[in-house]
Amino acid sequence: MQDSIPGTRWYRVIAPILIVCIISFMDRVNISFALPGGMDQDLAITSQMAGIISGIFFIGYLFLQVPGGRIAVNGSGKRFIAWSLVAWTVVSVATGFVTNHYQLLALRFVLGVSEGGMLPVVLTMVSNWFPEKELGRANAFVMMFAPLGGMFTAPISGYIINALDWRWLFIIEGGLSAVILLVWWLVVSDRPEEARWLPEREKEWLLRELHRERAAARAVAPVSKAPLKAVFRNPGLMKLVALNFFYQTGDYGYTLWLPSILKNLTGSNMTGIGLLAALPFVATLLGIYAISWLSDRTGKRRLWVMVSLFCFAAALLASVVLHHNVVAAYIALVVCGFFLKAATSPFWSIPGRIAAPEVAGSARGVINGLGNLGGFCGPYLVGMMTMLYGQNVAVCWLAGSLVVAGLITTQLPKACDRNPSVGRDGSEQDNLVTLKH
Secondary structure, eight states: OGGGSOOHHIIIIIHHHHHHHHHHHHHHHTHHHHIIIIIHHHTTOOHHHHHHHHHTHHHHTTTTHHHHHHHHHHSOHHHHHHHHHHHHHHHHHHHTTOOSHHHHHHHHHHHHHHHTTHHHHHHHHHHHHOOHHHHHHHHHHHHTHHHHHHHHHHHHHHHHHHHSOHHHHHHHHHHHHHHHHHHHHHHOOSSGGGOTTSOHHHHHHHHHHHHHHHHHHHHHSOOSSOOTHHHHTOHHHHHHHHHHHHHHHHHHHHHHHHHHHHHHHHOOOHHHHHHHHHHHHHHHHHHHHHHHHHHHHHOOHHHHHHHHHHHHHHHHHHHHHTTTSHHHHHHHHHHHHHHHTTTHHHHHTSHHHHSOHHHHHHHHHHHHHHHTTHHHHHHHHHHHHHHHTOHHHHHHHHHHHHHHHHHHHTTSOGGGSOOSOOOTTOOOHHHHGGGGO
């Protein structure tokens, strides 16, 4: 029985991956606290420029998506992430010494490049360790890096800025990457075959399950060397790219402007804003767990992606409608937090359903890279719209982007869903057949 199999991989694989992802998120979003915390005044940054500075990270983020996914499939994701941690440390600490917004733009772009391969690498590593029946929950734990990162970043960043200044924020939080590098190198293994710490009984069961699933997928949709064009020829994967673009526009538009939104809403100092900004990310944890559980329980990946996106959009609109009531508007922003990352677990379970294993590694890179261009558009859109029409109009545009993402979800193929009525051997023959199409 599966229940008797040791679960060593859950804490020896998921825990270090989660920690690395949290550090990357902190380095990515601490700019959202630095800007209203004095950086905008010291470097004479307008709201439009603030949007560009927040979003340019995602232009650099594009470059290593596909190479990262391929390295994780065919080489060592462990080594790739180790070098990435070195780069994060150098770039983040250097940001604490900038003297103008041109230097800041360059460093944010380079940070995006250095973090670009992280998500496709870690998602591929997770798929090396967890069979389909566990993959939704495994992905959900990894995707908790965003809310956990937000929970830590918000109060810590607010406190550092109030106690010291925004420059020390980058120096201190950037230095954490060097500490995490040591933990990562000592603990993580790329694949079950390479892990000496893995109990033999768990290794035998895991390798047997993974081999069975991969053999079934190859029998239905055999691919040899899987050139990159195989990704672009798959209409289902291209819909995921478009969906992710509009999703990330709303996601990062909200995430990177949340401290500024809260400052305008409440008038609190940076310590207070840091504490207020933490609660939406606590809600995000609950949202990820709840939606991933429902997704795994029902197998309806598309439904729960769509529900999460539409509810996120509705909560954003509610925060605008209720903006004259500070408490009600803040509650709406917390509800936004609940649905902020709720779609990610079912979403990232989909590529492996509609693409052969050889294609899925590159596909994750393409989906994350092109989709995350929305991470540039969202913050830039908020900055531009805020300057021209005010912050409430900007938030409504973000809600519109999420609605578009939800509508695209309705066009995804049925193969995205998992048949929950599987046998004890985990077979899903009825659903796998749809992969041919």
